Every structure is written in C-alpha cells, then in structure tokens.
Amino acid sequence: MTAVLETRGLGKRYRRRWALSDCTLDVPSGRVVGLVGPNGAGKTTLLHMATGLLRPTTGTIHVLGAPPPATPAQLDQVGFVAQDTPTYAGLNVADHLRLGAHLNRNWDARLASDRIERLGLDRAQRAGKLSGGQRAQLALTLAIAKRPELLILDEPVASLDPLARREFLQSLMEAVADQELSVVLSSHLVADLERVCDYLIVLVASKVQVAGDVDRLLATHHLLTGARRHPVTLPEGQQVISASHTDKQTTLIMRTDGPIHDPAWTVSAVGLEDLVLAYMSRNAPGPRPALEVQR
C-alpha cells in the first residue's frame, strides 16, 4: 500500500526562521490523520507543502507516491480546504458548484447536488451571507465532490460553534465511510479530533514530537504515580515523556512497548488529550503563566 504522505527530513525556512524542520513521516492510506499542535507549530506549512502550494527548503515530500504538485492527475487526487474554509463571498451556492464542475476533471455533480440538498442550503444564497457552519459545509462539499483520494483540511472547525463543529465532523465522517478517502486534518485542540482520527501527528515548535496509530499510542503510553523519586531512573526501553513532582509524589507519563514491572508505581491508562499535552508541555518554549485557561 502506498503511503498517502511520506516525508524525509522535510524542512521549510522563512528567511531566518525554520517553520518546520527535520520532519520524517510515513502516513498510511485509508486513515483519518489528526495533525495537532499549538498555533505557529508548523501545521499549515506542512499542509501547504503537501498540496504543492509551498516548496520545501530541505528534504523530500511525497503525496500519493509523487512529490507535489507533480501532474494534473495528482492534483485531481488531492482535495484541500484551507484555513477558515474559504469561499467566494460574492458568489452564490450554485455558482460555487458550477465553479467546481469547471475546475475539476472528476467532478461528481450528483454528489455535490445531493449534499447541498441534504444540508438544506439555498442555491441562490451568496456565500458571504451563509453562517460559518454552512460556509464550512460548502467548502467541504467542493472538496469532496472532486472525488479526491486524499482530503487535506487546515483547521476546518476552529472557527465553528460546537453544534456546527459536530455537524461538520459528522458529514466528513460520512464521506469517509462512503468513499475510500484518506483524510489529514489539523487542529490546535486534540478534543476536536479525538473521536474522528485514528492516526495522530503531534507537531510542536516546528518538530514532529510523536506520530502513529492512535490505538498503538494509547497502548504504549502509561500514567505512573508513586512515591517521590527524583531523578527518575527507568529500565532500558522506557522513556519519560513528562514528569511532575510534589514533595511526596511523582507522576510520570511514560512510553514503553513492554510491561511495567516495578511495583512501586501505580500504572494507569493515559487519555489521548493527556498524551498530547505531555508531548506539548515537554517542548513548551520558556516558562508558562501558572494559570492559563485557553481552550
């Protein structure tokens, strides 16, 4: 099976700043891939290189087996919805469908029309007058109706309210169930992606921190609590992702392929959100304010 996305030492520099560096990934096809990281981590840069909008500074990238944008055939196979699901404010819904039909060689007019029907969108309505949720659904319709093999979505739900967010993910998952579609979507919130993605890439400060199958990640990461131990020494093959200490207790999030035998630790499962946060805080630049409620 070809990887939908394969990168080797991929990097992108804007003037003096590296937006992405040393990025090596092998994303299998048929997956819904969550690309998670704080704002400014390099998510958009990676996605733009995958669509061919940006050229790499170093390394290589292959999308569906070829470096993008290789051929018109490859462009046919990749659907892209840019950040904030842009549409043409002055064009109405029907215009958007006509545009899609003219710009895409494998356009599925029936699918587009059915989706617009189901969503209850008025064809004569200008996109500028649609709600955020409706605009996102229109953009998704255009991307799906071109019948891509790979669909790339940059922060598609970030600006949506919770209901529109749920509806958007519902229709995206329906499309995945219906067509054989691989999806890469980014978000700065894990919670948005937790239910939909089965493959996760955590990107922090322009570097890939961890990437892999979600079930596998959950099976190989554990939360350990026990009496205070500082510094922490662990057997070979076990890696501490995050550690915190009080005067009495030590709490670790740890990665290992094998079982944990040390009886001094109480071992429990780690949720996906905690796992991602552990990787994020490991690389947080500088000290953070003690209290920051930002979700």
Place this chain on the structure above:
Amino acid sequence: MIEFHLDARSGVAPYLQLIHQVRQALRLGVLAEGDQMPTVKDVVGRLAINPNTVLKAYRELEYEGLVAARPGIGTFVTGTLGDGSPAALRPLRQELRRWLTKARRTGLDDESIEALFVDTFRSAKPDEPEEDIA
C-alpha cells in the same frame, strides 16, 4: 434498531463502548436475532466518529458470533446472550425494584446501594450454595 451513544469521559475506547452497548441490548432483549444493525455510515453520521471504529466493533461482534454481515444488505444480529427475553427479565426486574425501595427506606443513598450491590455481586460466586433463595 439500536442507537449508539458515546461517553467521552469514561476513558473506555469508543469501539469497546459500541460493543458493550450491543451486548447490553442483546441481554436486555432490545436486540434480537434477525434484527438489522445500523450501517457504518449511519453510526458515523450520528456520532461523528471514525468509520474504522465502527468497523472494528462490528468485526469483533462478528468474531463473537453475535452479528453477521450480509454483503450489500447490511449487518444482522445472529446470536443471543443469556435469556434476554423480556418475559424472563420482567419478574427479576420487579424483584430488584422492590429490593431498591427497601434499601432506600433503610436510608441508603444511590452510591451506597451501588456499592452494596457490586460488593455482594462480586462476593457471591455462582457455584456457591445460595442461601435463602425465596
């Protein structure tokens, strides 16, 4: 037809939650042999979850012999779990209700009742001679 729901905070993997709900529905007689299961598209359209999660749950249920996929038609219930018939459950449920009323009258709150039930349930091994079944 069964309608699935997910508890995001339970910490239980979504596919296991789906399996559990099917097993529960079979035990309580909500699902019976021959009933059709929701399609993968229906489930993901409702819950906004990854189709592979549903497929994984259905595969597992198929492996347990509880459901079977008929290509092009859908997935159907083929097995039973316990005696899930409503007729068999009704008297038991009534008895349990009476017991609950009694427990509440004694002044136990919900949490204490649950703790008492689970504790008794665990300590009463099925092969132990049961005392005072009447």
